[in-house]
Amino acid sequence: MRRGRWDMVVCHATPDVWHRDGAFGWGKVEPCPPAGTALSIGRAMYESDRLPESWVSRINAMDEVWVPSRFAVTQFINSGIHPGKIVVVPEAVDTELFDPSVHEPLEVDLGSSSLFRFLSVFKWEKRKGWDILLRAYFQEFTAADDVVLIIKTQSFHSGDNFESKVKQEIQKAQELSQGKPPRLKLLAKDLKLKELPGLYRSADAFVLPSRGEGWGRPHVEAMSMGLPVIATNWSGSTEFLADGVSLPLRIEGLEPVEEGVKGHQWAVPSETHLRELMRWLLDHRAQAVALGEAARRHMLDNFSPDAVIEKHVVPLLRRKTGGTRASSSEL
Template sequence: LCLAACRPRRRCSARRHFGIDGGWGMMPVRVRVVVAVVLLAAWAVGAAAPPTVIWMAPFWSGGGYCSEAIDFVLAMQDAGLDVAIRHHGDSVDRGFVAGLDASTRSRLKAMENRFYSLPSTSSAIVVCHSEPGAWAPALYHTSECPPRSGAAVTIGRTMFETDRLPDGWPPRLDRMDRIWVPTDHMKGIMAPLVSKTIVEVVPEPVDTDWFRPDGPRMARPGPCASASSVFLSIFKWEPRKAWDILVEAYAKEFAGDGDSVCLMILTHGYHSTTNDYAGEIGRVLREKHGLSPPETLVVLPEGLPNEQMPSLYRAADVFVLPSRGEGWGRPHVEAMACGIPIIATNWSGPTAFMTEANGYPLRYDGMDTIDGGAFQGHRWARPSVDHLRTLMRLVHNDVHGRKAKGRQARLDVVRYYAKDVLGNLLRQRISQYAESTDRPEL
């Protein structure tokens, strides 16, 4: 507040507002102090409540953006923010909605009702949380974000997994006041390509009360029942996840280990032409590597309910996913919250949270150029099969070491990514934005 000490050559608008500018210097010091305290109190009352946050995202769709958005809005509401939501950016998955726990579904429905009760969006802070093709003017049919009625501040939340942005993204990013990305890696790619907007790093929150080490463990499938080391991998069925690298490394490294080690895979389709994942894994191993698929490589049934995910993580000893690129790495952080160390490619998203102390960074052998598809010409990492074999063997042999890394993983996630931590961060950000747009110059 500049009542007591205005900057040189700057007139104090608060003085002018209260009609005291001309006689301020003539007032006794004690009188000035009293006036300053009164004005400060009046200013604080008017600035106490942050504005409503309207968060538009694929809340009812399932998938990465959906899960991330749900944790964001719950964290903000827990931090005392007024949050309204609207579905945006993808189609509704009725099965996913039915699988949500009752408490989460009820809270989301209440926030959705809050949106439809708002008289206007013009004074709200609006977050468009999706790929930018859904932002107004959208390239396909979806709810309009930002709303046509306007907003005090517009924020785009998005991410990508290669070494560059898709064509057409930069102009859309520049229509927002701010862009939130999950990592410094993503900011480094995006910031040089926009000229009008501010790019800020906002990590993903994780519910560390839900994903925690203690609690029931899912029964391991038959081939894994007696294993002393159980690896778990969770991913969308697409080339970016490098499942081919994973199964090659596992089959080659543990061909002679019998049932002492096991790999559980939970996957789901993503614009794929097959849901016979075990059959496709077997075909790749036989045709490309001359290997038979190990009996201890188990593909779990698709569609595991969300409420069972913590027990699945706790059934494993290590989470492994040698992705070619990640925007963040949500299953990685959920596993870490459950006290499970991770093996992940040391490039893109996981570099934000994975260290030698809490996991096993996987080397990559340079970058590959994507050949074909929507992202032809982009580049992503080439995970090292040999190093993945080495790390998986190390994990299998060093039970004490992997448990120590798992404990550190839990500590790191609670410290940096718990919902209360991110909720408080977002409350601070929202308050700062409100100050910059709503408050008079003081």
């Protein structure tokens, strides 16, 4: 900062609130970028195949926009963002907090210690694919299988009686089972950040057949905790999903987003492939452990804070400062 001017400001919020005429009605968002900023950078992502139209002019008015994935580069360009403004800077995961070697499993009463424990963490909205997950799980498994699905969720504009509504959807899906339904544990309560590593530690695998992600924070948290991850191979999550470190879930194509954003599309995750992947993990527990270990290494090598700084931020700042910054230790 020089003489009241910021050299560089990164605005990490929905672009609707960028610039002096932004929609500041949320009450907690300061105007960004501040007046007199020398280099204005936006940080943005979106979950469908394109951006909201209201974002485009605001993003193009910035000097740069940082996006977390190569998927987003194509998405932004196709939406009308100037290609020269787009820079890929992946999200980082706190690999020290989400470290399986320093956490004990969160106590979750499952009735048996021998069960293979699938975990899914998400807010309860259609985009997260909870309907796909429930159908696949209850059609693939029965109570005879040594398996349980743990769902950690919370309300997303769902109104009153949230937990009872979730239980009703679970009961509907249970009717799809070919016999007595398999076990399911619902955690519809808030957990503190410090409790999340223990939740992941209590699981054997993570699964989330989302229809679209800007990034996928629970995915990388689970991978950092050494869990094998089944997740949709589309949208922002493709930046870190790959064979050998995860189980990418195929899609059958795209379909219109039903509400909220006219003209947008998102993925149709394959329920058949999801069933196959979940069954494979249950039947190949040793390989599941090895896959989780590879996922942890992948996070350490590529998406830890140090890795993101060294591989993306430092080279970026070197270009902007003429090479005067030599290493991440100067940041």
